[in-house]
Amino acid sequence: MSLTTLPRELRDLIYGFALLQPSRIRQRHKATCERSQRERGQPEQPPFIPKPLPSFRVVGSTQEPAGCGCAKRRLDLLLVSRQIHAEAAPVFWSKSTHTFENAEMFVEDMGRLRPEYRNLIRHICIVSMIPEPLLRHSYGDVFPIFMSRVWEHVLSCKSLRTLEAPPSFVEFHADENQRLGKELLYFETLTILTITCFIWPRAETRHQDTVYVPYPLEVPLDRIKHEEDMIELVRVGIPRHAFSINNAVHEQLLRGSRCRPPRALQLRLCDTDNEVDVTFHDGTTVRLEFLGLPNGPKTHSRNVRERIMAKHPDIFWTDIRG
Ligand SMILES: [Zn+2]
Numbered sequence: 001m002s003l004t005t006l007p008r009e010l011r012d013l014i015y016g017f018a019l020l021q022p023s024r025i026r027q028r029h030k031a032t033c034e035r036s037q038r039e040r041g042q043p044e045q046p047p048f049i050p051k052p053l054p055s056f057r058v059v060g061s062t063q064e065p066a067g068c069g070c071a072k073r074r075l076d077l078l079l080v081s082r083q084i085h086a087e088a089a090p091v092f093w094s095k096s097t098h099t100f101e102n103a104e105m106f107v108e109d110m111g112r113l114r115p116e117y118r119n120l121i122r123h124i125c126i127v128s129m130i131p132e133p134l135l136r137h138s139y140g141d142v143f144p145i146f147m148s149r150v151w152e153h154v155l156s157c158k159s160l161r162t163l164e165a166p167p168s169f170v171e172f173h174a175d176e177n178q179r180l181g182k183e184l185l186y187f188e189t190l191t192i193l194t195i196t197c198f199i200w201p202r203a204e205t206r207h208q209d210t211v212y213v214p215y216p217l218e219v220p221l222d223r224i225k226h227e228e229d230m231i232e233l234v235r236v237g238i239p240r241h242a243f244s245i246n247n248a249v250h251e252q253l254l255r256g257s258r259c260r261p262p263r264a265l266q267l268r269l270c271d272t273d274n275e276v277d278v279t280f281h282d283g284t285t286v287r288l289e290f291l292g293l294p295n296g297p298k299t300h301s302r303n304v305r306e307r308i309m310a311k312h313p314d315i316f317w318t319d320i321r322g
Pocket residue numbers: 028029030033034035036047068069070071
């Protein structure tokens with residue numbers, strides 16, 4: 001039986017399972033990837049970090065860390081046949097959150113995309129691990145020109161519902177932010193996404209590792225009427241939010257004493273249990289997600305199994321048949 005002989009409803013379900021993946025910042029390394037952690041309790045740097053930190057080594061590996069393709073989208077199904085492509089491509093373009101490593105990649109990829117697919121896109125997330133001042137500095141005087149090209153592409157996605165983007169997208173772009181609501185019929189939320197690194201004490205050792213904490217801040221578009229409102233939000237609102245989160249994480253998770261280890265260690269966070277509530281000084285609580293933690297027992301066992309299967313596929317086939 002081939003895929004095309006199944007009823008259309010079932011085919012749509014299969015397209016969803018095969019093509020819709022978690023947002024790129026939450027994707028994991030394949031078990032066989034060189035960057036997938038082999039040792040229990042040791043952190044695993046997420047694949048959305050394109051160039052691993054030079055200090056990072058997978059325990060037991062003698063190789064230099066390298067970038068890998070684990071965060072890339074797997075679209076083999078779209079190449080199977082014309083019919084499957086015609087049916088499955090709309091599912092992929094309309095239901096995925098399309099994540100780009102930075103604004104340059106966004107412009108490059110969108111420039112190549114067929115208009116019919118561009119019109120289906122509903123969710124865009126642009127991540128930038130480069131600090132804002134550095135980004136502006138590297139572009140110099142052409143930064144505003146570059147950003148207007150970026151905005152042209154955003155506003156050409158006529159079905160866009162949500163946009164997550166770094167602060168450089170909104171500062172000095174109040175007009176474009178307003179156009180999101182006016183020109184894009186279905187637009188719902190603009191979120192400023194910042195990803196911060198924290199130095200995390202490694203369990204039972206004196207070593208330290210880096211964890212990544214995304215924190216989203218929704219822009220109240222109805223209250224941003226003028227450029228000054230947006231500048232205020234970017235220069236005061238976002239740093240204040242970041243400062244509160246930094247304080248809360250350091251005070252509530254990282255600070256310990258000789259007899260009392262940091263709460264982070266007591267919690268024994270891992271990849272499958274990676275959310276913690278922290279409370280700000282004003283009493284509000286936010287739930288933070290930590291990326292780059294050690295793999296928990298479930299992930300570790302699954303990865304071990306998958307590596308053995310990849311290395312000795314015959315053993316498993318014999319087991320199943322016998
Ligand atoms: Zn990988």
